[in-house]
Structures are given as structure tokens and as C-alpha cells.
Amino acid sequence: MDTKKILVTGGAGFIGSHLVDALLSRGNEVVVYDNLSSGKKEFLDHCKDDIDLQVRDLVTDKELVDVLRDIDHVYHVAANPDVRVGADDTWVSVEQNIIATYNLLEAMRKAKPSDPASISFTSTSTVYGNASVFPTPEDYGPLMPISQYGASKLASEAIMSAFADNFGIKATVCRFANVVGSRSTHGILFDFYHKLKNDPSKLEILGDGLQRKSYIHVSDCVNGVIHATETQGSNFEYFNVGTADYAVINQIPGIVTEAMGLKDVEFHYTGGHKGAGWKGDVKFMSLAVDKILATGWKYELNSTQTLEKAVREIISDLEA
Numbered sequence: 001m002d003t004k005k006i007l008v009t010g011g012a013g014f015i016g017s018h019l020v021d022a023l024l025s026r027g028n029e030v031v032v033y034d035n036l037s038s039g040k041k042e043f044l045d046h047c048k049d050d051i052d053l054q055v056r057d058l059v060t061d062k063e064l065v066d067v068l069r070d071i072d073h074v075y076h077v078a079a080n081p082d083v084r085v086g087a088d089d090t091w092v093s094v095e096q097n098i099i100a101t102y103n104l105l106e107a108m109r110k111a112k113p114s115d116p117a118s119i120s121f122t123s124t125s126t127v128y129g130n131a132s133v134f135p136t137p138e139d140y141g142p143l144m145p146i147s148q149y150g151a152s153k154l155a156s157e158a159i160m161s162a163f164a165d166n167f168g169i170k171a172t173v174c175r176f177a178n179v180v181g182s183r184s185t186h187g188i189l190f191d192f193y194h195k196l197k198n199d200p201s202k203l204e205i206l207g208d209g210l211q212r213k214s215y216i217h218v219s220d221c222v223n224g225v226i227h228a229t230e231t232q233g234s235n236f237e238y239f240n241v242g243t244a245d246y247a248v249i250n251q252i253p254g255i256v257t258e259a260m261g262l263k264d265v266e267f268h269y270t271g272g273h274k275g276a277g278w279k280g281d282v283k284f285m286s287l288a289v290d291k292i293l294a295t296g297w298k299y300e301l302n303s304t305q306t307l308e309k310a311v312r313e314i315i316s317d318l319e320a
């Protein structure tokens with residue numbers, strides 16, 4: 001096992017806290033860097049004595065270079081992950097995703113100019129926009145995101161590519177499908193659960209219900225990112241991290257109501273934006289995952305199994 005001192009930005013969030021668990025279990029020394037805007041200290045309570053938690057902000061931190069001086073590898077997970085917010089606020093993803101990523105890369109290059117830390121970046125399927133090839137491979141193009149969020153992640157990938165070439169920062173870009181599981185604080189299962197708790201007789205579903213999307217369980221996702229990072233040979237690489245199948249949105253209300261023990265719930269469809277849930281939502285997302293599978297990684301659960309397991313985990317978190 002190759003143990004390292006690793007910094008996880010966004011390590012107190014949903015995906016980040018699972019990544020912290022996986023890295024600790026592999027014997028790494030872990031520094032969690034998080035401004036706790038959506039992350040929660042409670043997600044790290046069980047391992048608080050084993051980590052160094054730095055409550056700091058990537059946008060404003062004047063001492064970021066010092067934090068990075070003795071770091072071997074960075075998992076850059078911090079972001080504003082809300083795709084919907086961009087329809088009203090076009091600045092948040094520029095600041096929290098593009099500027100935060102630039103600040104991090106610039107600090108990495110200054111912290112150890114002759115031997116910079118390497119980085120893994122949690123990007124997203126939304127960089128593909130409304131793709132015309134399914135499943136969509138990593139080399140699909142042109143990339144035309146339709147959300148401010150997707151655009152900000154694509155811009156961050158591009159800046160990272162230039163830093164990799166110019167300053168020798170090895171980078172692994174992982175484009176995630178929809179990630180679900182315990183400690184979720186957003187997403188369709190979380191939304192449906194809260195709507196049904198509010199009114200168990202009816203459920204509003206954004207869009208026409210015919211959207212098709214690939215889902216991955218957070219434990220499969222985290223293992224995928226670590227595996228891609230550890231097996232990557234070249235200096236800069238992209239990997240889709242998802243399942244080879246997808247679920248239709250119409251399946252999900254039944255999965256959630258069954259897990260909550262509800263019957264005779266009326267489902268209402270908003271029609272949304274051109275059938276999608278909201279401005280910036282894609283109607284069909286299915287990722288080609290042959291590249292990461294070829295590295296020897298395997299996921300345990302397909303999209304439907306993922307949703308069935310994750311909703312039970314979310315209910316158990318929220319009703320604990």
C-alpha cells in the first residue's frame with residue numbers, strides 16, 4: 001500500500017466524507033479542507049481523531065500555499081454542486097467552482113514548484129450537455145454544457161489541463177454520473193423523501209418523468225476515483241465514473257414510496273423545461289465506462305440497485 005499525506009477539499013461533504021473514510025482505511029494521513037457551507041462536521045465525527053480538519057475557504061484563503069506544503073496528493077471535491085442554482089444565479093459556479101479550482105492549482109504549483117502534488121478532480125457528466133452519442137465516451141465532442149454548473153466544471157478541467165502541461169501537476173479528471181447514498185444532502189432521492197414527509201398523499205416530479213439517467217452508489221464512486229488515480233500512467237487523463245446502465249426517472253417515485261411504506265400516492269409531473277426537470281437539466285445521461293473498467297475497477301450495483309439501496313440509507317440517516 002502506497003500511503004501518502006492527502007488533502008481532501010470538500011471532505012466534510014457527502015462524497016468527500018466517504019472518500020475520507022476510504023483513504024483512512026488505506027492507511028493514508030488525511031487533511032480535510034472544507035468551509036462547511038454544505039459539508040457537516042457530523043459526517044466526520046466517527047473519524048475526527050484520525051484527521052486534521054481545516055475549516056477554510058478556497059475562494060478567500062490567503063494561506064492556501066502553506067496548507068499544501070507537505071501534501072502529496074489532493075482530491076479536489078469541494079464545489080457548489082447544485083445544477084439548478086445556475087438558472088437564477090450565474091456567479092456562484094464561477095466563484096465556487098472555477099475560481100476555487102484555479103486558486104487551488106496556483107497554490108499547488110507555488111507550494112512545491114519542483115515536485116508539485118498530484119490532483120484528482122470530481123467533475124461531472126454535465127460537461128457533455130445534451131450529447132448525441134450514448135453511452136457517451138470521454139472523447140465525445142464538441143462539449144457544449146447546458147448548465148452554468150457543467151460549464152464551470154468544464155472550465156475547471158481545461159485550467160487543470162494547462163497546469164498539468166505547464167507545471168507538471170499530474171491530474172486525474174473523474175466525470176461522475178449521479179451519485180447517491182448515505183449522507184446525501186441534495187439530489188432526487190433527498191428531494192422526494194422531503195416532499196413525501198411534508199405531504200404523503202402526493203409527489204411532484206420535475207419534468208415529464210421520461211428523463212433517463214445513470215446512477216452510481218457513493219461507495220462504488222469513491223472506489224472508482226481512487227482506482228483511476230492510482231492506476232493512471234499518463235500526466236493528465238479523463239475517466240467517466242458511472243454504471244453502464246441507467247434508470248428512467250419514472251421508476252424512482254415507486255422506489256421511494258415503497259421504501260417509505262407509502263401507498264396510493266398521486267404523482268404529478270411539472271413538465272419542466274422541454275420535458276427535463278429544470279433549465280440546465282439533461283433529458284438523457286448515460287456514460288461509457290469502458291475506460292475505467294479496463295483499469296480493473298468494477299462497480300457493485302447497477303443504477304436501479306443503487307437507487308434502491310441509497311433510498312434506504314437516506315431514510316435511515318434522516319430518521320436516526
Ligand SMILES: NC(=O)c1ccc[n+]([C@@H]2O[C@H](COP(=O)([O-])OP(=O)(O)OC[C@H]3O[C@@H](n4cnc5c(N)ncnc54)[C@H](O)[C@@H]3O)[C@@H](O)[C@H]2O)c1
Nearest residue numbers: 010012013014015035036037038039057058078079176179
Ligand atoms: N452528488 C452528485 O451526484 C455529483 C455528481 C457529479 C459530480 N459531483 C461533484 O462531486 C463533488 C462533491 O459533491 P457532493 O454531492 O458531495 O456535494 P457536497 O455539497 O456535499 O460537497 C461539497 C463540499 O465542498 C465544500 N465547499 C464548497 N465550497 C467550498 C469552498 N469554497 N472552500 C472549501 N470547501 C468548500 C462544502 O462545504 C461541502 O462539504 C462536487 O465537486 C460535485 O460537483 C457530484
